[in-house]
Amino acid sequence: MSGATPARYSWGGDEHIFVELAEEMSLQANFRAMAITTSLRENRPDGVVEICPANASYQVRYDPDVIEPRTLMARLRDIEDKVGDAADFSLSTRVVEIPVLYQDPWTTETLMRFRDRHQDPDATDIEYAARINGYAGAGEFIAAHSGSPWFVSMVGFVAGLPFMYQMVPRERQIVVPKYLRPRTDTPKQTVGYGGCFSCVYSVRGAGGYQMFGITPAPIYDPAQELPDFGDFLVFFRPGDIVRFKPIDRDAYDDHVKEVEAGTFRIRSRPVEFGLREYLDDPDGFTAGLMEVLRAD
Incomplete structure (x- = not known):
């Protein structure tokens, strides 16, 4: 597998972070979304309300009164780096x-x-x-x-x-x-x-x-x-x-x-x-x- 393409992060109002992992659907892109959201769910920080994987992206809803938004974004970037291309992830x-x-x-x-x-x-x-x-x-x-x-x-x-x-x-x-x-x-x-x-x-x-x-x-x-x-x-x-x-x-x-x-x-x-x-x-x-x- 080739190296993973860096994700694109964006804010969704005051309570959501949207992360696009690829511009087109593939099993590899979707599996990265599964790996990242599974890791986040298993080590869920206080303030994360919902975790929603999608075809080649995912979205996280959070409570800004509990977790600082940029702290959460840094956490997601760290998970992305650890997951890489998700080739070794088992679901x-x-x-x-x-x-x-x-x-x-x-x-x-x-x-x-x-x-x-x-x-x-x-x-x-x-x-x-x-x-x-x-x-x-x-x-x-x-x-x-x-x-x-x-x-x-x-x-x-x-x-x-x-x-x-x-x-x-x-x-x-x-x-x-x-x-x-x-x-x-x-x-x-x-x-x-x-x-x-x-x-x-x-x-x-x-x-x-x-x-x-x-x-x-x-x-x-x-x-x-x-x-x-x-x-x-x-x-x-x-x-x-x-x-x-x-x-x-x-x-x-x-x-x-x-x-x-x-x-x-x-x-x-x-x-x-x-x-x-x-x-x-x-x-x-x-x-x-x-x-x-x-x-x-």
């Missing part, structure tokens, strides 16, 4: 399995209502994505989308919505533009795609990402009634590694019944993720990650 995280009904009837009906806002009015979103990425058709595209793990680079924009970055060499990444104009409707738990990011829409609402399918797995439960939400109302955490599992309509319906009965659980297992091991052998490393849940 304790988890692999999670998200079942997906690709080309489902609900997102298909929705996308057909908004073809006037799309680059290709004569194709579905997944057919368009397959074509511009050089895949023979929807089936081959689904195999590629579900055949590699995805790294949750940040959670936000909408409550509980994860941004996921494909863990393959950059020349093999799926890239799909957003709609020409945003939709006014997107079904809850839609698996979407925009730029280099996959996502899961946590709630129903407007959106501009391409729609590939839907998951029966709730990822946002403000009432915290389901088993996966005992600790927090949002399921995903930055650093999660996601495996999409294609399912058919019968399996989807069975999972929905489990959700309604309050028994559904998202499958997950803890893992240690080191950036150096991934960069040394991306295909071998991710193949091992994909097998973690298959072993159950």
